[in-house]
Amino acid sequence: xFKAIIKSKNLIPSSSQxxxxxxxxxxxxxxxxxxxxxxxxxxxHFIMNLLAFKYxxxxxxxxxxxxxxxxxxxxNIKKDEGADVMISCNVDIxxxxxxxxxxxxxxxxxxxxxxxxxxxxxxxxxxxxxIKQITVNDIGxxxxxxxxxxxxxxxPTHLQVKEKLKFVDPQIDKKLExxxxxxxxxxxxxxxxxxxxWEKNGLKRLPGHxxxxxxxxxxxxxxxxDAGKYTCFxxxxxxxxxxxxxxxxxxxxxxxxxxxKQLEVxxxxxxxxxxxxxxxxxxxxxxxxxxxxxxxxxxxxxxxNGSLVIFDATPIDQARYGCIAGNLKGFERAEVDLVVKISExxxxxxxxxxxxxxxxxxxxVTLYMVLVIVLVIWYRVRNERRKAAxxxxxxxxxxxxxxxxxxKERSIKLKADPDTQSTEDIVxxxxxxxxxxxxxxxxxxxxxxQLP
Numbered sequence: 001x002f003k004a005i006i007k008s009k010n011l012i013p014s015s016s017q018x019x020x021x022x023x024x025x026x027x028x029x030x031x032x033x034x035x036x037x038x039x040x041x042x043x044x045h046f047i048m049n050l051l052a053f054k055y056x057x058x059x060x061x062x063x064x065x066x067x068x069x070x071x072x073x074x075x076n077i078k079k080d081e082g083a084d085v086m087i088s089c090n091v092d093i094x095x096x097x098x099x100x101x102x103x104x105x106x107x108x109x110x111x112x113x114x115x116x117x118x119x120x121x122x123x124x125x126x127x128x129x130x131i132k133q134i135t136v137n138d139i140g141x142x143x144x145x146x147x148x149x150x151x152x153x154x155x156p157t158h159l160q161v162k163e164k165l166k167f168v169d170p171q172i173d174k175k176l177e178x179x180x181x182x183x184x185x186x187x188x189x190x191x192x193x194x195x196x197x198w199e200k201n202g203l204k205r206l207p208g209h210x211x212x213x214x215x216x217x218x219x220x221x222x223x224x225x226d227a228g229k230y231t232c233f234x235x236x237x238x239x240x241x242x243x244x245x246x247x248x249x250x251x252x253x254x255x256x257x258x259x260x261k262q263l264e265v266x267x268x269x270x271x272x273x274x275x276x277x278x279x280x281x282x283x284x285x286x287x288x289x290x291x292x293x294x295x296x297x298x299x300x301x302x303x304x305n306g307s308l309v310i311f312d313a314t315p316i317d318q319a320r321y322g323c324i325a326g327n328l329k330g331f332e333r334a335e336v337d338l339v340v341k342i343s344e345x346x347x348x349x350x351x352x353x354x355x356x357x358x359x360x361x362x363x364x365v366t367l368y369m370v371l372v373i374v375l376v377i378w379y380r381v382r383n384e385r386r387k388a389a390x391x392x393x394x395x396x397x398x399x400x401x402x403x404x405x406x407x408k409e410r411s412i413k414l415k416a417d418p419d420t421q422s423t424e425d426i427v428x429x430x431x432x433x434x435x436x437x438x439x440x441x442x443x444x445x446x447x448x449x450q451l452p
Contacts, residue, residue: 078160082133089127089144089154103127103153108140136163165190165239167232175329176222178251178280184217186232186243194236201228224249252330253283258323259336266343271310271317273336277325283332288322315340 079085089103105112105122114122114129121130131138139161144154168187176182188194196215200206209220215234219226227249233242257276265271277283285306286293295302299311306325310317318340325332 075155076158076160078162079134080162081135081164085131085134085159087129087131087142087157087159089129102146104145105129105142106145107142131159134159134161136161162191163189165192165194165234165236165241167234167241167243170243171245173246173248175248175250176219176226177329178222178224178249180219180222182219182222184219184230184245184247186215186217186234188215188234188241190236190239192236192238194234196232196234199231199233202231222249248328250327250329251278251280253277253279253325253327253332255323255325255332255334258334259321261335262337262339264339264341265313266341267314268343269313271313271338273308273310273321273323273338275306275308275323275325275334277306277332279325279327279329281327283325283327286324286326288324289319291322310338313340315342 077085077087089105105114112120112129114120119132121132122128123130127144129142129144139159141156141158143152143156146153166189168189171184174184184198186196186198188196197204198206198212198217200210206212206217207223207226209223210226211218211220215232217230227247229244230247231242231244233240235241255275255277257274259273259275263271263273273287275285275287277285287295287302287308289295289300297317299313300317301309301311303309306323308321308323318338321336321338323334323336
């Protein structure tokens with residue numbers, strides 16, 4: 001604290017009405033009226049002393065800052081983002097041979113983990129801390145401490161980071177709804193205020209229904225012609241950056257027909273669930289059961305028009321079915337709870353169906369067995385008829401007509417050749433029997449064909 005004391009002599013002639021009687025400047029009364037033409041020497045001395053105090057105070061702060069800079073104690077450090085910064089602890093550990101001193105660095109009273117951290121580097125000789133490629137997350141107060149109870153051994157240093165100009169959450173693709181009022185933002189961040197503007201497909205002039213305000217594009221009624229590439233430019237006195245957004249225009253899916261939220265059916269009935277949607281491009285409709293899209297049952301069918309059909313509904317079909325309509329602009333979902341009730345006659349119907357099935361099965365098996373027996377008999381009879389016809393052909397020399405033969409017992413008389421002895425042979429239709437003892441001179445034996 002500085003005090004200014006000035007010794008004065010009688011500098012005013014005795015003829016003057018004002019005399020300085022005190023060696024110390026009297027205090028100035030703010031209630032007194034000071035004439036603009038007559039200044040007192042006491043007020044003049046006070047103003048001079050005040051100016052001298054101001055200059056001395058400025059000199060003190062300048063000398064103090066210079067001493068701190070020369071000694072390495074920087075209370076405030078301000079660096080650009082991405083630069084490396086070193087914070088000194090003002091301790092020369094290499095000269096402390098007799099003292100085992102361990103230094104700990106803290107940021108905002110939280111101990112920093114310097115080991116195995118590539119972001120920090122610790123100088124073992126002077127205990128200085130180096131922060132590599134600083135970011136805004138490094139802003140704070142740093143101080144070094146001895147790993148003892150002696151407390152801090154260095155003065156705190158506040159690190160400030162001048163953040164570079166950058167985009168905040170830049171967009172790549174943007175989907176706009178037709179005829180809607182939409183916005184396209186270009187947010188930036190940095191220690192300097194940037195200038196932001198937009199271009200469409202390389203042209204600065206935008207359509208009349210598109211305006212930009214504070215780096216935000218406003219579409220007052222989106223048109224199909226608004227699709228394209230929009231580039232946002234941001235620049236300050238140091239840096240210039242840009243980002244491009246691909247804008248697509250369309251209409252998100254919107255349902256025109258959905259099934260009721262809850263549907264009750266009886267077991268055995270056919271269930272039809274219909275779902276219709278519109279959009280640009282035309283949305284594709286999918287169905288799921290309890291949010292599972294795999295329909296393994298053949299009774300459940302889905303169709304391209306958005307319908308789902310369940311044939312012969314059973315209690316296992318009771319679930320929540322979801323209809324999803326989607327295109328490039330988005331998705332829409334509608335759900336229906338299907339409840340399948342078992343009717344009172346269902347058990348009797350099941351028994352009747354089982355009995356009918358068994359009867360049909362047994363009847364089919366019986367018919368098959370009868371058919372097999374008939375075919376076996378027919379096959380054996382056909383073979384016997386062919387054998388009998390072959391025998392007659394061998395005796396007469398002419399091919400017989402077997403179309404008139406019947407499946408009953410009958411006799412055929414054969415006339416012997418006129419040149420030979422007349423012999424009447426009896427052939428009975430049925431099993432072929434050869435009687436070697438009943439032969440005639442012509443060599444014709446008595447044959448009996450008899451059904452088994």
